Amino acid sequence: MLRHKVRDFKMHLAVSLDDLVPADHFYRRLDAALDLSFVRELVKSRYASTMGRPSIDPVVFFKLHLIMFFEGIRSERQLMATVHLNLAHRWYIGYDLDEPVPDHSSLSKIRDRYGVEVFQQFFEAIVERCIQAGLVWGQELYFDGTKGQANAALTAMVPRWYREAQEHLTALFPPEETAKSLSVFQKLMDKYDGSRLNQRRSSTYQRTTDQKVSLVDPDATPMKRFTGDKAVLGYHTHYIVDGGRARIILAALVTPASVMDNTPMLDLVRWVRFRWQLMPQVAVGDTRYGTIPNLVGLEQDGLRAYLPLPDLTERSTYYSSDRFTYLSEKDVYLCPQGAELTLRVQRKREQDLCYRAKAQVCQLCPVKAACTPSKGGRSIFRSVFQPYIERVKAYATTPAYQKAMRKRQVWVEPLFGEVKQWHQGRRFRLRGLEKANMEGLLKATGQNIKRLLKARRGFKRTSPAGGVILQMPPFFAIFLG
Known part of the structure; x- marks a missing residue:
C-alpha cells in the first residue's frame, strides 16, 4: 500500500547528542587526540576577572576555526549555519541540541580582542606538541612562499595622499590606549609590512604601492602569480618546513605581495632556531633565496646554504x-x-x-x-663576500646538495597545494596584514594538526564531515593516499 510520510515531530524527544555521534567519528578522534584547554591560559589576560558577561569559551572559539579549516568553509556566517545543523559539530564544541550556537559576529569580536599574538601562540603550542611527538627532525630547513589574492579589488586603489590625509585626521583624536610591548612575531610582521627596506635604491624607481593604496585593504599590494596573469591585490605567505618525514611547518609569516621570498629569510630562520632550540645543519631554498645577504648570513650562522645562485x-x-x-x-x-x-x-x-x-x-x-x-x-x-659565494657554489657538486634539491621539489609546494585545494587558501578572507597573519597561522596550524593526528593514529580514511548534512569531502585522500 502506498504510504505518504508526514512531517510530525515530537516536542520532547528523549535522545542524547552523545548517542547520535558515532564512536569512531572524526571529531571524536580529534577531541580525544588534541586537548585544547591550554588556550584558556593564552587568552586569560584578554578578559576581566570579575566584570562583564561570561564569554564564549576560548576552546570553543578555536574548535570552531578547526571545523572551518577541516570542512573547507570560507565564511563565518556559513560556519555557524553548518554547526547549527551538524550533530558532530555540536558535539565537538559541546553545544546540546536545544542550545543556541554563538552568533557569527561574536567570532569577529573575539578575534579582534585576541590579536595576532594569541594566534601565533596557538601555532607555537601545536608545534611544541609535534616536537614532543618526535615529528620534528631539526637537521634541515626548507623554505618556500606562495601568493594569495586579497579580499579587495585592484581597481579600488586611490592615491596614497588621500589615505594619508585620512590617517592624519584620525591621529588628531587618538583613542586612549595603554602601551604594550610587541612580541617577536609582531615585530617581524611590522618589519615586513611592505615598506622599502633597501633605501639605497634609485629615488626615480617608483612602485605602484608608493603612489596608490586600497582603502578596503591598505596592506595588500599588486601581484601577478604567473607571467601573463592579470594583476590583483594580494599577500605573500612564507613557510619554513622541517626536513623530517612529517613536514611540520616551523614558521609561517604573511607579508604584502611586494615582499619577495628571500627578504624575511634570515629573520625567520633565526627565529626558528631560537624559538625551538634547533641546530639545523642545512637551509634549502630555490633560486629566489640565493641572494648574497642570505647565503652569507646562513654560512656565518653555521648552516650550509643549499641555495642555487642565479646564472648571470x-x-x-x-x-x-x-x-x-x-x-x-x-x-x-x-x-x-x-x-x-x-x-x-x-x-x-x-x-x-x-x-x-x-x-x-x-x-x-x-x-x-x-x-x-x-x-x-x-x-x-x-x-x-666571494669566499662565501665560492663555498656555496662548491656545494652544488655534492650528492647531499643534489638530494636536497630533489627533496625540495616535493616538500613545501605540496603543502601550499593542499591548503589552496582543500582549505580555501587561494584567497584571503580577512583584510589587513594582522588579520591576514591570523588566517595564515590558523591554516598552518591546521596542517600541523593533520600530521599530528596521523602520528597519533587519529586519522582514518573517513571524513570529518560525516554528519547529517554534509557529504564526505575527498580532501583527506590527498593527505592519506
Missing part, C-alpha cells in the same frame, strides 16, 4: 667572468689571453672590488670584440 652569464654575449682566473696570492685576475686585471677601486655601496685590465693591452687583444666593448679595458667585479 647569459645576460651578456661577451665573455663571462667564469672565463677569468683569480690568483689569490697576487690579488689579480688572468683573462683567457693571459693578461692581468689588477685591483682599481673598491665600491662600498655595491660591496665589491673592481679589477680592470690596461686599456692599451685590451685594444691590441685579438679577441677584444668577444670580450668587451669598453675602450678603457675589460673590468671584473668581485664581491667582498
Whole structure:
C-alpha cells in the first residue's frame, strides 16, 4: 500500500547528542587526540576577572576555526549555519541540541580582542606538541612562499595622499590606549609590512604601492602569480618546513605581495632556531633565496646554504667572468689571453672590488670584440663576500646538495597545494596584514594538526564531515593516499 510520510515531530524527544555521534567519528578522534584547554591560559589576560558577561569559551572559539579549516568553509556566517545543523559539530564544541550556537559576529569580536599574538601562540603550542611527538627532525630547513589574492579589488586603489590625509585626521583624536610591548612575531610582521627596506635604491624607481593604496585593504599590494596573469591585490605567505618525514611547518609569516621570498629569510630562520632550540645543519631554498645577504648570513650562522645562485652569464654575449682566473696570492685576475686585471677601486655601496685590465693591452687583444666593448679595458667585479659565494657554489657538486634539491621539489609546494585545494587558501578572507597573519597561522596550524593526528593514529580514511548534512569531502585522500 502506498504510504505518504508526514512531517510530525515530537516536542520532547528523549535522545542524547552523545548517542547520535558515532564512536569512531572524526571529531571524536580529534577531541580525544588534541586537548585544547591550554588556550584558556593564552587568552586569560584578554578578559576581566570579575566584570562583564561570561564569554564564549576560548576552546570553543578555536574548535570552531578547526571545523572551518577541516570542512573547507570560507565564511563565518556559513560556519555557524553548518554547526547549527551538524550533530558532530555540536558535539565537538559541546553545544546540546536545544542550545543556541554563538552568533557569527561574536567570532569577529573575539578575534579582534585576541590579536595576532594569541594566534601565533596557538601555532607555537601545536608545534611544541609535534616536537614532543618526535615529528620534528631539526637537521634541515626548507623554505618556500606562495601568493594569495586579497579580499579587495585592484581597481579600488586611490592615491596614497588621500589615505594619508585620512590617517592624519584620525591621529588628531587618538583613542586612549595603554602601551604594550610587541612580541617577536609582531615585530617581524611590522618589519615586513611592505615598506622599502633597501633605501639605497634609485629615488626615480617608483612602485605602484608608493603612489596608490586600497582603502578596503591598505596592506595588500599588486601581484601577478604567473607571467601573463592579470594583476590583483594580494599577500605573500612564507613557510619554513622541517626536513623530517612529517613536514611540520616551523614558521609561517604573511607579508604584502611586494615582499619577495628571500627578504624575511634570515629573520625567520633565526627565529626558528631560537624559538625551538634547533641546530639545523642545512637551509634549502630555490633560486629566489640565493641572494648574497642570505647565503652569507646562513654560512656565518653555521648552516650550509643549499641555495642555487642565479646564472648571470647569459645576460651578456661577451665573455663571462667564469672565463677569468683569480690568483689569490697576487690579488689579480688572468683573462683567457693571459693578461692581468689588477685591483682599481673598491665600491662600498655595491660591496665589491673592481679589477680592470690596461686599456692599451685590451685594444691590441685579438679577441677584444668577444670580450668587451669598453675602450678603457675589460673590468671584473668581485664581491667582498666571494669566499662565501665560492663555498656555496662548491656545494652544488655534492650528492647531499643534489638530494636536497630533489627533496625540495616535493616538500613545501605540496603543502601550499593542499591548503589552496582543500582549505580555501587561494584567497584571503580577512583584510589587513594582522588579520591576514591570523588566517595564515590558523591554516598552518591546521596542517600541523593533520600530521599530528596521523602520528597519533587519529586519522582514518573517513571524513570529518560525516554528519547529517554534509557529504564526505575527498580532501583527506590527498593527505592519506
